[in-house]
């Protein structure tokens with residue numbers, strides 16, 4: 001019999017929790033997953049460690065999503081970060097909070113998070129169909145008609161949780177948008193977010209592998225030719241955290257978090273990133289420290305003095321960017337030259353030429369327009385019986401467990417109502 005009360009499409013965190021909740025309420029529930037097994041992104045999340053949420057309250061999660069975060073109030077009231085942690089702890093997954101608030105399984109194994117979800121799933125009595133992608137979805141008189149690669153199904157209600165189009169090799173190729181659009185919904189243009197930033201500076205490529213734990217990165221209007229950006233630029237977005245130099249440009253949490261602002265800009269526009277490599281120290285204080293260091297050890301290379309604060313290869317490159325020889329002794333550096341070094345360290349100007357796109361994006365910005373969804377139930381306001389959850393929606397948060405939390409919470413709420 002292929003008539004179901006609820007068919008959930010997509011076995012990511014949103015779909016798995018939606019199916020668990022719907023089945024636990026006694027609804028005859030089928031979960032369709034295109035891959036050989038569900039939860040592929042859970043397994044690769046947080047570098048295989050799965051940063052499942054953030055140690056904050058519902059308000060903290062809402063704020064992190066910016067203006068669209070308001071949409072999450074009801075979903076977080078039903079399943080907030082604390083309840084999510086309790087859910088996993090009740091399944092035997094002990095969690096730990098890292099400094100900065102990221103919550104991980106204590107084992108640091110994403111597999112344990114997925115195993116726990118699968119235990120909930122099987123207990124709930126829901127049915128799983130893997131390697132069975134949905135290929136068509138239509139509304140009919142009594143509900144929905146769904147076509148998969150294997151069969152035709154009917155369902156009273158459908159939960160679509162097919163994710164966005166980031167990391168398409170995980171199965172998330174964005175087909176959910178097509179059906180939702182056909183059913184009358186608006187799609188806010190999908191864009192890659194949390195993806196590495198590409199630059200066209202060969203000297204940045206040469207820094208590949210260098211990590212700096214604390215930088216302030218600002219996306220500013222306009223481009224400059226000089227390595228040190230001017231003091232007054234209009235800051236568009238600003239993030240602070242760790243950065244990683246790569247052969248293509250910039251990666252690491254702070255670059256990923258800023259990338260949505262780069263990918264939203266029209267092709268050909270090359271925004272400037274201003275990088276403060278020592279955000280704890282003001283320009284004047286840094287200049288004073290350099291001068292003191294130079295008078296104490298004047299025979300030392302200027303670059304080796306910078307190594308006191310920054311990795312060696314980066315220190316060498318910065319001295320060159322300040323138009324000085326890396327061999328220059330600190331006592332030989334004039335005041336204007338020292339000023340140039342300070343500006344290069346505190347306002348390093350890097351031109352972004354784009355991002356690595358959906359291929360490497362951890363999430364998709366854009367998606368199903370939120371005003372067309374009832375945030376109290378996750379039901380479509382356009383199509384009765386259709387529920388939407390997870391990354392398919394126009395919601396994308398920063399790094400730190402926010403995106404998985406949103407997927408879990410919206411999936412849970414959809415399953416409570418479908």
Ligand SMILES: Cc1cc2nc3c(=O)[nH]c(=O)nc-3n(C[C@H](O)[C@H](O)[C@H](O)COP(=O)(O)OP(=O)(O)OC[C@H]3O[C@@H](n4cnc5c(N)ncnc54)[C@H](O)[C@@H]3O)c2cc1C
Nearest residue numbers: 010012013014034045046051133134163171390391401404
């Ligand atoms: C590399 C990487 C690391 C990440 N790390 C973190 C992290 O540490 N913390 C965090 O909060 N977030 C992280 N994220 C983001 C997080 O994984 C996603 O936001 C989250 O998985 C979205 O959940 P979802 O259920 O909406 O969609 P997804 O997890 O994308 O699941 C959608 C599912 O739908 C299936 N599907 C698609 N089309 C069909 C179809 N036609 N028929 C049937 N099934 C279909 C897909 O195969 C997929 O299994 C990371 C993402 C990536 C790519």
